Amino acid sequence: MRPEKIEAVIFDLGGVLIGIDLEQLQKEPETKDWARLIPEMRRQPETVLLNRGKMLPDEFYQVMRGRFSLSGSFEDFRRAWCGIFTPRPQMEDLVRRLAGRVPLGLLSDTEPMHWDYLRRQYGFLELFQKPVLSFKAGAVKPVPNMYQLAAESVGVPAERCFYVDDLPENVEGARRAGMRAEVFESAEQIQTVLKDAGIE
Numbered sequence: 001m002r003p004e005k006i007e008a009v010i011f012d013l014g015g016v017l018i019g020i021d022l023e024q025l026q027k028e029p030e031t032k033d034w035a036r037l038i039p040e041m042r043r044q045p046e047t048v049l050l051n052r053g054k055m056l057p058d059e060f061y062q063v064m065r066g067r068f069s070l071s072g073s074f075e076d077f078r079r080a081w082c083g084i085f086t087p088r089p090q091m092e093d094l095v096r097r098l099a100g101r102v103p104l105g106l107l108s109d110t111e112p113m114h115w116d117y118l119r120r121q122y123g124f125l126e127l128f129q130k131p132v133l134s135f136k137a138g139a140v141k142p143v144p145n146m147y148q149l150a151a152e153s154v155g156v157p158a159e160r161c162f163y164v165d166d167l168p169e170n171v172e173g174a175r176r177a178g179m180r181a182e183v184f185e186s187a188e189q190i191q192t193v194l195k196d197a198g199i200e
Contacts (some may be wrong), residue, residue: 006197008156010105013167016184019086033081046076050111053135057113082117090187092124099127103154106131108139142173
């Protein structure tokens, strides 16, 4: 049985369109002291609550402040918390080439601080007209409803959507939802997949 024709492309955000580099916190004087703490904070259970929109950023900071004996201000924390991202010019170029040719979707487990920062730093994210964000949806991947929302956001049945994520469990969730999906390895890899599908 031949696979459905790909009619829409849906991207994960961090780790796919935007790089994540925790080590770069050590490179900036204002975030160097946070380099050990931010990775630990990202592993705390409250991070899931933050991503699901069940905890506000200032509440999250207060919990982390007590747990890790933080002396910095909320603004210091937010600067470090958002200082992990790096540009991926090839992925930005790919999105810009696809825009207007095929419906584009964004499906991301994220929270308000990261989303606000990334929107300001990376203007091409405005090309995603109806991003599906976990903190607004109240759920995180690989919950099935997240993929359904993503398909609805591009107006294309899940079976005709292509999804790319850097986490295998999220890719498997997309496949269970009927999407064609691949684990992100490189911009060249995704371009090849889309070219083979007659899109890129």
